[in-house]
Amino acid sequence: MAKKWIYWFDEIGSDFNDLVGKKCANLGEMTKLGMKVPPGFAISVDGYEQFMEESGAAKEIQSYFHENRAMMSLVGKQVEASREIRRIIESKSLPKEMAQELRHSYETLCHQVGIPDLAVAVRSSGAVSMPGQMETYLNVRGKSELERKVTQVWASAFTARAIAFRLEKNMDIAKAPIGVAVLKMVNAKCAGVVLTVQPTTGNLNKVVVEGNWGLGESVVSGEITPDQFIVDKASGSCETTISPKNKMVCYGQVGTRVAEVPKHLQCEACLAPDELSEIVRIATDVENYFNLPQDMEWVIDQDLPFPENIYWVQARPAKYSKVEQDESVYLADLMSRIFRM
8 A cells, every 4th residue: 555645734844844844844833833824734754755656757867977976076077967957857747646646635735725726836845954045936726737846846856956955064076865745825915924022132132024025035136124023922013114125026927926006005014913913923832832933924815805915835943043133134034945945
């Protein structure tokens, strides 16, 4: 009997990290906590390995690295290897039974939400954290396109940066345990990150929220400075910095596109006061549950009323230090790495 390799989020939790990767395990844990998570499912590391073996990609990759091992320390060779290995993986079709199971899961998800050809996000979920080194595909519609994007996410485990990372850590460069998260796209009014600690000072009495109009990927380019809200946990007082926001990322016909923010919104706060308060409340509750400062991603759905419009797509322990640096620069870089995962 074939191994189970697709799991709904309510079937998994933080103890499934090695099976489905950190992102998927976190989505499952948030679901168990009763948080509003976009519906979806996880493709496990077993699914990746089954595809690699049955398609013949694993054998070809092992052969390539065996023939080129002596030169893999060279940056140019890592770039060449990435290009060749990704070509190998993306040239393979899903084995018939795997394709049928993936299509069935997607059809079930479409039925659950009542939307045919539902737009989904297809996100990498590494068992070993490598922020920003694997790819995400947004606004993916239809069974055939989903198959193609899942394969491309698997292939992104062999970017030049990921190969270099595994070499540096003395890991097997031919193996890349990676899960994939497939979840409903939220029709985002705005999106961002919340940290229940000031990351550059280690101040545990503050919550830092940053966001921009549209999808969270709008900050990846570094061209947009998001709004920032620093909330005191005890008093609820808030230091607000509203940045001019002239660009945002939104749905395209396929994937996403960069669009102009309407002029009347460019200097308006992307979050309403009640939305900000609810984001801070939930993030603080999660911090208390885990007894650790949290680094979380939120999305506001423009199609739903408050508070049902607040979705959560990531929660993990926050990284912070007492190094003095410009906090806005740090957070812009943090959001860039988060949304590329």
